[in-house]
Amino acid sequence: MAIRIGIAGIAGRMGRLLTEEVAAAGATLAGGSARGDDPALLFAASDVVIDFTHAGAAEAHAAAAAAAGKPLILGSSGLDAAQEAAVAAAARQVAVVYAANFSPGVTLFLATAERMAASLPGARYDAEIVEMHHRQKVDAPSGTAVALGRAVARGRGTTLEAAGIESGRDGHTGARGTGTIGFAALRGGQVVGEHSLLFAAASEHISLTHRSFDRRVYATGAVQAALWAVGRPAGLYDMKHVIGMA
Numbered sequence: 001m002a003i004r005i006g007i008a009g010i011a012g013r014m015g016r017l018l019t020e021e022v023a024a025a026g027a028t029l030a031g032g033s034a035r036g037d038d039p040a041l042l043f044a045a046s047d048v049v050i051d052f053t054h055a056g057a058a059e060a061h062a063a064a065a066a067a068a069g070k071p072l073i074l075g076s077s078g079l080d081a082a083q084e085a086a087v088a089a090a091a092r093q094v095a096v097v098y099a100a101n102f103s104p105g106v107t108l109f110l111a112t113a114e115r116m117a118a119s120l121p122g123a124r125y126d127a128e129i130v131e132m133h134h135r136q137k138v139d140a141p142s143g144t145a146v147a148l149g150r151a152v153a154r155g156r157g158t159t160l161e162a163a164g165i166e167s168g169r170d171g172h173t174g175a176r177g178t179g180t181i182g183f184a185a186l187r188g189g190q191v192v193g194e195h196s197l198l199f200a201a202a203s204e205h206i207s208l209t210h211r212s213f214d215r216r217v218y219a220t221g222a223v224q225a226a227l228w229a230v231g232r233p234a235g236l237y238d239m240k241h242v243i244g245m246a
Protein backbone atom coordinates (compact mmCIF):
# COMPACT_ATOMS: atom_id res chain seq x y z
CA MET A 1 0.00 0.00 0.00
CA ALA A 2 1.30 3.49 -0.86
CA ILE A 3 2.65 5.57 2.01
CA ARG A 4 0.20 8.27 3.13
CA ILE A 5 1.84 11.68 3.47
CA GLY A 6 0.14 14.62 5.20
CA ILE A 7 1.17 18.19 4.42
CA ALA A 8 0.89 20.95 7.01
CA GLY A 9 0.50 24.37 5.41
CA ILE A 10 -0.65 22.80 2.16
CA ALA A 11 -1.66 26.14 0.59
CA GLY A 12 1.77 27.72 1.06
CA ARG A 13 4.58 28.09 -1.50
CA MET A 14 6.20 24.87 -0.31
CA GLY A 15 2.90 23.14 0.49
CA ARG A 16 1.72 23.40 -3.12
CA LEU A 17 4.98 21.95 -4.49
CA LEU A 18 5.00 19.21 -1.86
CA THR A 19 1.55 18.12 -3.06
CA GLU A 20 2.93 17.69 -6.59
CA GLU A 21 6.02 15.86 -5.38
CA VAL A 22 3.98 13.42 -3.25
CA ALA A 23 2.11 12.40 -6.41
CA ALA A 24 5.33 12.25 -8.44
CA ALA A 25 6.83 9.87 -5.86
CA GLY A 26 3.84 7.51 -6.10
CA ALA A 27 2.77 8.21 -2.51
CA THR A 28 -0.76 9.05 -1.37
CA LEU A 29 -1.72 12.55 -0.26
CA ALA A 30 -3.34 11.89 3.13
CA GLY A 31 -4.56 15.46 3.53
CA GLY A 32 -3.39 18.94 4.33
CA SER A 33 -3.79 21.54 7.03
CA ALA A 34 -3.99 25.30 7.27
CA ARG A 35 -3.35 27.70 10.14
CA GLY A 36 -5.82 26.99 12.98
CA ASP A 37 -6.39 23.31 12.08
CA ASP A 38 -5.77 20.62 14.70
CA PRO A 39 -2.51 18.83 13.74
CA ALA A 40 -3.73 15.65 15.53
CA LEU A 41 -6.30 15.11 12.75
CA LEU A 42 -3.64 15.31 10.04
CA PHE A 43 -1.36 12.89 11.89
CA ALA A 44 -4.25 10.45 12.44
CA ALA A 45 -4.85 10.25 8.67
CA SER A 46 -1.14 10.03 7.71
CA ASP A 47 1.82 7.67 7.97
CA VAL A 48 4.14 10.71 8.06
CA VAL A 49 3.60 14.48 8.07
CA ILE A 50 5.69 17.19 6.36
CA ASP A 51 5.71 20.62 8.03
CA PHE A 52 6.95 23.65 6.07
CA THR A 53 4.85 26.31 7.78
CA HIS A 54 6.26 28.62 10.43
CA ALA A 55 8.56 28.31 13.44
CA GLY A 56 5.58 29.03 15.70
CA ALA A 57 3.89 25.80 14.58
CA ALA A 58 6.86 23.50 15.24
CA GLU A 59 6.10 22.71 18.89
CA ALA A 60 2.49 21.72 18.17
CA HIS A 61 3.51 19.56 15.21
CA ALA A 62 6.30 17.91 17.23
CA ALA A 63 3.90 17.14 20.09
CA ALA A 64 1.28 15.78 17.68
CA ALA A 65 3.89 13.54 16.01
CA ALA A 66 4.96 12.10 19.37
CA ALA A 67 1.34 11.58 20.48
CA ALA A 68 0.42 9.83 17.22
CA GLY A 69 3.65 7.80 17.05
CA LYS A 70 4.26 9.02 13.48
CA PRO A 71 7.38 10.57 11.92
CA LEU A 72 7.68 14.30 11.28
CA ILE A 73 9.60 15.99 8.47
CA LEU A 74 10.30 19.54 9.60
CA GLY A 75 11.52 22.26 7.25
CA SER A 76 10.36 25.46 8.94
CA SER A 77 13.16 27.92 9.74
CA GLY A 78 13.69 30.46 12.51
CA LEU A 79 13.03 28.14 15.45
CA ASP A 80 14.19 29.47 18.84
CA ALA A 81 15.93 27.34 21.48
CA ALA A 82 12.67 26.31 23.21
CA GLN A 83 11.09 25.28 19.91
CA GLU A 84 14.19 23.26 18.99
CA ALA A 85 14.10 21.60 22.43
CA ALA A 86 10.47 20.57 21.80
CA VAL A 87 11.51 19.05 18.47
CA ALA A 88 14.38 17.16 20.16
CA ALA A 89 11.95 15.88 22.83
CA ALA A 90 9.60 14.51 20.16
CA ALA A 91 12.57 12.86 18.44
CA ARG A 92 13.07 10.72 21.54
CA GLN A 93 9.73 9.08 20.70
CA VAL A 94 9.48 9.16 16.90
CA ALA A 95 11.71 9.74 13.86
CA VAL A 96 12.07 13.46 13.12
CA VAL A 97 13.95 14.70 10.04
CA TYR A 98 14.71 18.37 10.76
CA ALA A 99 16.77 20.13 8.11
CA ALA A 100 17.36 23.79 7.44
CA ASN A 101 17.60 22.94 3.78
CA PHE A 102 16.41 19.77 2.01
CA SER A 103 18.52 20.21 -1.15
CA PRO A 104 21.36 17.74 -1.83
CA GLY A 105 23.67 20.63 -2.75
CA VAL A 106 23.28 22.40 0.59
CA THR A 107 23.66 19.08 2.44
CA LEU A 108 27.07 18.73 0.78
CA PHE A 109 27.82 22.44 1.36
CA LEU A 110 27.26 21.99 5.13
CA ALA A 111 29.65 19.05 5.31
CA THR A 112 32.24 20.95 3.25
CA ALA A 113 31.89 24.05 5.43
CA GLU A 114 32.66 22.01 8.55
CA ARG A 115 35.77 20.48 6.95
CA MET A 116 37.01 23.82 5.65
CA ALA A 117 36.53 25.48 9.03
CA ALA A 118 38.54 22.71 10.68
CA SER A 119 41.50 23.68 8.47
CA LEU A 120 41.04 27.46 8.50
CA PRO A 121 41.44 28.67 12.10
CA GLY A 122 39.27 31.49 13.36
CA ALA A 123 42.33 33.35 14.61
CA ARG A 124 43.34 34.00 10.97
CA TYR A 125 40.28 33.31 8.80
CA ASP A 126 37.19 35.43 9.42
CA ALA A 127 34.04 33.44 8.55
CA GLU A 128 31.23 35.51 6.97
CA ILE A 129 27.90 34.13 5.75
CA VAL A 130 25.78 36.07 3.26
CA GLU A 131 22.31 34.97 2.19
CA MET A 132 19.64 36.39 -0.11
CA HIS A 133 15.98 35.42 -0.33
CA HIS A 134 12.66 36.57 -1.80
CA ARG A 135 10.92 39.59 -0.29
CA GLN A 136 8.21 37.44 1.43
CA LYS A 137 10.67 35.61 3.74
CA VAL A 138 9.84 36.43 7.37
CA ASP A 139 12.94 35.23 9.29
CA ALA A 140 16.60 36.24 9.18
CA PRO A 141 19.22 35.00 8.99
CA SER A 142 17.85 32.03 7.06
CA GLY A 143 17.82 28.58 8.64
CA THR A 144 20.48 27.53 6.13
CA ALA A 145 22.73 30.45 7.11
CA VAL A 146 22.41 29.46 10.77
CA ALA A 147 23.16 25.83 9.86
CA LEU A 148 26.28 27.00 7.97
CA GLY A 149 27.33 29.00 11.04
CA ARG A 150 26.84 25.95 13.23
CA ALA A 151 28.87 23.83 10.78
CA VAL A 152 31.75 26.32 10.85
CA ALA A 153 31.66 26.42 14.66
CA ARG A 154 31.58 22.61 14.86
CA GLY A 155 34.58 22.40 12.52
CA ARG A 156 36.42 24.70 14.91
CA GLY A 157 35.48 22.57 17.91
CA THR A 158 33.05 25.08 19.39
CA THR A 159 29.42 26.19 19.16
CA LEU A 160 27.94 29.14 17.32
CA GLU A 161 26.93 30.76 20.61
CA ALA A 162 30.41 30.35 22.11
CA ALA A 163 32.16 31.55 18.94
CA GLY A 164 30.01 34.68 18.90
CA ILE A 165 27.64 36.00 16.25
CA GLU A 166 28.08 39.31 14.41
CA SER A 167 24.98 40.23 12.45
CA GLY A 168 23.23 43.34 11.24
CA ARG A 169 26.33 45.53 11.54
CA ASP A 170 25.39 49.22 11.51
CA GLY A 171 26.94 52.34 12.95
CA HIS A 172 29.94 52.31 15.30
CA THR A 173 30.35 48.56 15.64
CA GLY A 174 33.99 48.46 16.68
CA ALA A 175 36.45 46.12 15.00
CA ARG A 176 35.44 42.62 14.03
CA GLY A 177 35.74 40.07 16.84
CA THR A 178 38.38 37.40 16.27
CA GLY A 179 36.82 33.96 15.77
CA THR A 180 33.27 35.27 15.58
CA ILE A 181 30.95 34.27 12.72
CA GLY A 182 29.36 37.05 10.68
CA PHE A 183 25.91 37.03 9.08
CA ALA A 184 24.35 39.33 6.51
CA ALA A 185 20.84 38.90 5.07
CA LEU A 186 19.54 40.45 1.83
CA ARG A 187 15.86 40.42 0.86
CA GLY A 188 14.41 41.27 -2.53
CA GLY A 189 12.46 40.16 -5.54
CA GLN A 190 11.79 36.45 -5.89
CA VAL A 191 15.23 34.98 -5.10
CA VAL A 192 14.60 31.32 -4.19
CA GLY A 193 17.69 31.03 -1.98
CA GLU A 194 21.37 32.00 -2.22
CA HIS A 195 24.03 31.30 0.41
CA SER A 196 27.74 32.18 0.41
CA LEU A 197 30.35 31.31 3.00
CA LEU A 198 33.55 33.36 2.90
CA PHE A 199 36.75 32.70 4.83
CA ALA A 200 38.75 35.95 4.71
CA ALA A 201 42.39 36.09 5.81
CA ALA A 202 44.94 38.88 5.38
CA SER A 203 46.48 37.38 2.27
CA GLU A 204 43.77 35.18 0.75
CA HIS A 205 40.00 34.66 0.54
CA ILE A 206 38.16 31.45 -0.18
CA SER A 207 34.40 31.27 -0.68
CA LEU A 208 31.68 28.78 -1.54
CA THR A 209 28.27 29.67 -2.96
CA HIS A 210 25.06 27.70 -3.42
CA ARG A 211 22.13 28.98 -5.46
CA SER A 212 18.67 27.42 -5.72
CA PHE A 213 16.78 28.32 -8.89
CA ASP A 214 13.61 26.35 -8.10
CA ARG A 215 12.22 25.59 -4.63
CA ARG A 216 11.03 22.24 -6.00
CA VAL A 217 14.49 20.95 -5.01
CA TYR A 218 13.41 21.30 -1.35
CA ALA A 219 10.05 19.60 -1.94
CA THR A 220 11.68 16.64 -3.71
CA GLY A 221 14.11 16.25 -0.80
CA ALA A 222 11.37 16.50 1.82
CA VAL A 223 9.24 13.81 0.15
CA GLN A 224 12.36 11.61 -0.13
CA ALA A 225 12.88 12.17 3.61
CA ALA A 226 9.24 11.28 4.37
CA LEU A 227 9.48 7.96 2.52
CA TRP A 228 12.80 7.27 4.27
CA ALA A 229 11.46 8.09 7.76
CA VAL A 230 8.51 5.69 7.80
CA GLY A 231 9.51 2.68 9.90
CA ARG A 232 12.73 4.31 11.23
CA PRO A 233 13.51 4.19 14.95
CA ALA A 234 13.03 7.34 17.01
CA GLY A 235 15.79 9.88 16.51
CA LEU A 236 16.67 13.35 15.29
CA TYR A 237 17.85 13.03 11.70
CA ASP A 238 18.70 15.45 8.93
CA MET A 239 19.25 15.24 5.17
CA LYS A 240 22.74 13.77 5.46
CA HIS A 241 21.15 10.67 7.02
CA VAL A 242 18.51 10.52 4.28
CA ILE A 243 21.02 10.67 1.41
CA GLY A 244 23.57 8.44 3.12
CA MET A 245 26.22 11.07 3.92
CA ALA A 246 26.11 10.63 7.71
Ligand SMILES: NC(=O)C1=CN([C@@H]2O[C@H](COP(=O)(O)OP(=O)(O)OC[C@H]3O[C@@H](n4cnc5c(N)ncnc54)[C@H](OP(=O)(O)O)[C@@H]3O)[C@@H](O)[C@H]2O)C=CC1
Nearest residue numbers: 009012013014034035052053057075076077100101102218
Ligand atom coordinates in the same frame (compact mmCIF):
# COMPACT_ATOMS: atom_id res chain seq x y z
N1 LIG B 1 14.13 23.46 4.98
C1 LIG B 1 13.98 23.82 3.70
O1 LIG B 1 14.56 23.20 2.78
C2 LIG B 1 13.07 24.96 3.37
C3 LIG B 1 12.44 25.61 4.37
N2 LIG B 1 11.51 26.57 4.09
C4 LIG B 1 10.79 27.13 5.24
O2 LIG B 1 9.46 26.64 5.20
C5 LIG B 1 8.60 27.60 5.79
C6 LIG B 1 7.45 27.90 4.83
O3 LIG B 1 7.94 28.52 3.68
P1 LIG B 1 6.96 28.96 2.50
O4 LIG B 1 6.23 27.77 1.96
O5 LIG B 1 7.76 29.78 1.57
O6 LIG B 1 5.94 29.90 3.31
P2 LIG B 1 4.41 30.27 2.98
O7 LIG B 1 4.08 31.42 3.86
O8 LIG B 1 4.20 30.37 1.51
O9 LIG B 1 3.61 28.97 3.46
C7 LIG B 1 3.40 28.62 4.80
C8 LIG B 1 1.97 28.10 4.91
O10 LIG B 1 1.79 27.52 6.21
C9 LIG B 1 0.58 28.02 6.74
N3 LIG B 1 0.60 27.91 8.20
C10 LIG B 1 1.08 28.79 9.11
N4 LIG B 1 0.94 28.29 10.35
C11 LIG B 1 0.35 27.08 10.22
C12 LIG B 1 -0.07 26.08 11.14
N5 LIG B 1 0.09 26.24 12.46
N6 LIG B 1 -0.64 24.94 10.65
C13 LIG B 1 -0.82 24.77 9.33
N7 LIG B 1 -0.45 25.69 8.40
C14 LIG B 1 0.12 26.83 8.85
C15 LIG B 1 0.49 29.43 6.21
O11 LIG B 1 -0.83 29.93 6.34
P3 LIG B 1 -1.04 31.54 6.46
O12 LIG B 1 -0.81 32.06 5.08
O13 LIG B 1 -2.46 31.65 6.94
O14 LIG B 1 -0.04 32.05 7.45
C16 LIG B 1 0.93 29.23 4.76
O15 LIG B 1 -0.13 28.75 3.95
C17 LIG B 1 9.47 28.80 6.15
O16 LIG B 1 9.86 28.71 7.51
C18 LIG B 1 10.69 28.62 5.24
O17 LIG B 1 11.84 29.24 5.72
C19 LIG B 1 11.21 26.94 2.82
C20 LIG B 1 11.85 26.35 1.78
C21 LIG B 1 12.84 25.32 1.96
Ligand SMILES: O=C(O)C1=N[C@H](C(=O)O)C[C@H](O)C1
Nearest residue numbers: 077100101137142143144193
Ligand atom coordinates in the same frame (compact mmCIF):
# COMPACT_ATOMS: atom_id res chain seq x y z
O1 LIG C 1 12.11 30.70 3.15
C1 LIG C 1 12.68 30.17 2.17
O2 LIG C 1 12.30 30.38 1.02
C2 LIG C 1 13.80 29.26 2.42
N1 LIG C 1 14.05 28.94 3.64
C3 LIG C 1 15.05 28.03 4.09
C4 LIG C 1 16.02 28.76 5.00
O3 LIG C 1 15.60 29.59 5.81
O4 LIG C 1 17.22 28.48 4.92
C5 LIG C 1 15.69 27.25 2.97
C6 LIG C 1 15.82 27.99 1.69
O5 LIG C 1 16.91 28.86 1.78
C7 LIG C 1 14.54 28.69 1.29
